[in-house]
Amino acid sequence: MRTEGDFIKINKNLLPLSWFYGLGVGLRNMLFEMGVLKSHSYRTPVISVGNITVGGTGKTPHVEYLIRLLKDKINVAVLSRGYKRKSHGFVMAEADTPMQTIGDEPFQMKQKFPEVTVAVDAKRTRGIERLTEDKSEKGVGVILLDDAFQHRYVKPGLNILLVDYHRLIVYDKLLPAGRLREPVKSKDRADIVIITKCPKDLKPMEFRVITKAMRLYPYQQLFFSRLEYDVPTRIFQDSDTPEAPASLDILTGKNVLLLTGIASPKQMKHDLSPMCAQLTPLVFGDHHQFKKKDVHCINETFSALPEPKIIVTTEKDATRLTQVEGLSDEVRQNIYVLPIRISIMQDQEEEFNKRILDYVRKNSRNGFLVKSKDDHKSDNSHRSGDRPRTISFRNF
Structure with a gap:
């Protein structure tokens, strides 16, 4: 514990x-x-x-x-x-x-x-x-x-x-x-x-x-x-790729590659491990800028995992991963961003x-x-983009 x-x-x-x-x-x-x-x-x-x-x-x-x-x-x-x-x-x-x-x-x-x-x-x-x-x-x-x-x-x-x-x-x-x-x-x-x-x-x-x-x-x-953890979503929404599942059940029975470039991924590893068959962490430094050798490492590590398998990453990492070139088709089709809320x-x-x-x-x-x-009461149960109706009030 x-x-x-x-x-x-x-x-x-x-x-x-x-x-x-x-x-x-x-x-x-x-x-x-x-x-x-x-x-x-x-x-x-x-x-x-x-x-x-x-x-x-x-x-x-x-x-x-x-x-x-x-x-x-x-x-x-x-x-x-x-x-x-x-x-x-x-x-x-x-x-x-x-x-x-x-x-x-x-x-x-x-x-x-x-x-x-x-x-x-x-x-x-x-x-x-x-x-x-x-x-x-x-x-x-x-x-x-x-x-x-x-x-x-x-x-x-x-x-x-x-x-x-x-x-x-x-x-x-x-x-x-x-x-x-x-x-x-x-x-x-x-x-x-x-x-x-x-x-x-x-x-x-x-x-x-x-x-x-x-x-x-x-x-x-x-x-x-x-x-x-919110709904996992595919990072690369290719037209020939099926839509992402709408729950964390996607992790069940899967071999998961947890790809992170954040300061402290340990809590994520602790939380996600019980949900999947096996969790393999691939950890980079905070705010890491992915280079060619890193892309090669991601491709090779994921390729070596047994089926069924997926990649899970954070929202912050996803913003940088979408900017890199060389990710394999297998990686692109199976990499999901996992939004975090508090x-x-x-x-x-x-x-x-x-x-x-x-x-x-x-x-x-x-x-x-x-x-x-x-x-x-918190509006945090709403997804970003779901905006409840409000009433304008001036001179409160």
Whole structure:
């Protein structure tokens, strides 16, 4: 059975270097606390989603949760740095903007939610100013900052910190001995802390143990989330290829090649293994750009698997795989993207949604769109593109 913190590995030989690293980070944070380095606040509601660890804590699916919650009520903009993009400065994503120009995660969100404004800028203050001051974007009612917990030049109105259940920050150490980019006490800046990637069968005692271990202040709210898998869909929809099945049953009895280029695929492997006959992971680094030798490896690995077999990959990886050449016909006909969503646990979804909606409503300048008494219930049961009817409400 997996337990909290079970993916943490500390290199004790590097602890002295972590001490020096901590001095540098601590000095930077102190300069912000003293006001020597300035944090900027904005009249437009700004929600930051981030972490203080190296590697994936599930930022993208949590940002997408917020998009689904807000997009039919107010004009949502997502601002990301656009990691590993081949462009510079501020870039506004359009429907036909290439993935290389904005990065794989912003590209994924723009493709899933075309009605949402998506922009990238490594300098978040400039990005926010462009989103709120540009005449064409006057309607932006809330800005979601993707991966900006450490970007202290912006002071968000609501700061959400994500913590991986399997790598709890209270058990970790600073780089390079551990995976922390900031000291554990930096969690005190968060308004909301979410323990992500929790097992579905987490017991009440475990919730209490983690809650005590996190040692949050009364002004902070703690939530727990888990991964849920949506309908698998073929990446390459060739005309001579049958339509994709509409459930996870496609994995049953299959030899599955799990192809990932994300920071932390271990939870996916743990979740999917019981569903299939055998799971073979083929793991690349986070945001990996697939080259010719990688394509050859994918083709050969899949070819060697016994029938029946399929390939499963993530949405983020799919955005990059569609850009490569040389995938065999066998791979193209059998590779599926497995969308991931998050679910708030302990029957706290309504409470979480209320916290988000109340903040945006109270601080909105552009008018908030209000629905019925179900306002605080999540729209995350709808697929992107399924948009419930809303009623326009001004001067809330």
